[in-house]
Amino acid sequence: MRIDVVSIFPDYLAPLRLSLLGRAQEDGLLDLAVHDLRDFTFDRHRTVDDTPYGGGAGMVMKAEPWALALEQVLVAQGAVAGNAGHDAGPVAARRPVLIVPSPAGAVFTQAMAYELAEEPTLAFACGRYEGIDERVLEWAEQRFEVRPVSLGDYVLNGGEVAVMAMVEAIGRLLPGVVGNPESLVEESHADGLLEYPVYTKPSSWRGHDVPEVLLSGNHGKIASWRLEQQLRRTAARRPELLDGADAAPFGKAERAV
Numbered sequence: 001m002r003i004d005v006v007s008i009f010p011d012y013l014a015p016l017r018l019s020l021l022g023r024a025q026e027d028g029l030l031d032l033a034v035h036d037l038r039d040f041t042f043d044r045h046r047t048v049d050d051t052p053y054g055g056g057a058g059m060v061m062k063a064e065p066w067a068l069a070l071e072q073v074l075v076a077q078g079a080v081a082g083n084a085g086h087d088a089g090p091v092a093a094r095r096p097v098l099i100v101p102s103p104a105g106a107v108f109t110q111a112m113a114y115e116l117a118e119e120p121t122l123a124f125a126c127g128r129y130e131g132i133d134e135r136v137l138e139w140a141e142q143r144f145e146v147r148p149v150s151l152g153d154y155v156l157n158g159g160e161v162a163v164m165a166m167v168e169a170i171g172r173l174l175p176g177v178v179g180n181p182e183s184l185v186e187e188s189h190a191d192g193l194l195e196y197p198v199y200t201k202p203s204s205w206r207g208h209d210v211p212e213v214l215l216s217g218n219h220g221k222i223a224s225w226r227l228e229q230q231l232r233r234t235a236a237r238r239p240e241l242l243d244g245a246d247a248a249p250f251g252k253a254e255r256a257v
């Protein structure tokens with residue numbers, strides 16, 4: 001997979017070069033390119049923002065640098081020929097996905113991560129200030145499949161942190177990135193439930209003991225105990241993830257988790 005990120009703070013994305021995702025890049029499983037939006041400005045101050053039409057506090061990101069940067073992304077992703085020149089207009093059949101982290105986006109979920117992990121390329125636009133001139137998204141709609149995406153109902157100073165979270169959630173699903181693909185199956189949200197509690201040695205620690213069932217070697221009992229713990233935890237912490245019927249059995253008991 002090829003991922004392009006456009007930001008006024010490219011160094012913010014440096015951690016994506018570390019650990020599993022860094023190794024994925026060395027192994028050629030992931031190709032990550034970060035573009036500095038200011039490289040697409042041509043005034044002395046490398047201006048990327050201006051005051052909002054209609055008034056209001058804060059600044060808005062100017063359209064032209066974004067169009068130039070995103071055109072560069074299209075060329076880099078092979079979506080258009082390099083000689084297409086300025087504003088080449090609507091292009092190739094498959095429009096690459098452009099994700100715009102935004103408090104006004106659809107909430108990012110594990111299901112979305114799996115879906116996006118199937119894409120050959122992804123582009124991310126990191127907004128700052130009060131946001132990006134809306135006309136950029138209108139212009140981009142003809143060239144990308146534009147997806148405003150939110151990490152949750154809170155506001156960040158910019159899209160970079162959201163991009164790091166999404167690139168990690170998506171990148172780890174790519175074949176070969178995590179050592180044991182089995183570990184992707186039994187994790188929170190993989191089966192629509194929160195994951196069960198985990199323990200390791202010693203079996204007794206500061207007066208706290210590992211649940212006996214996990215020491216029994218009885219894999220059938222262990223599996224059903226783990227499922228019960230998933231259901232109790234989900235009912236207690238994220239009841240909205242369960243449809244009504246499943247939550248009933250653990251009514252009052254969920255506080256035990």
Ligand SMILES: COc1cccc(COC(=O)c2cn[nH]c2)c1
Pocket residue numbers: 100101102103126127128129130131132149150151152153154155156157158159160162
């Ligand atoms: C597109 O314009 C802007 C403007 C300001 C901040 C941001 C960054 O995104 C978030 O704040 C966010 C993402 N998920 N939840 C919150 C984008």
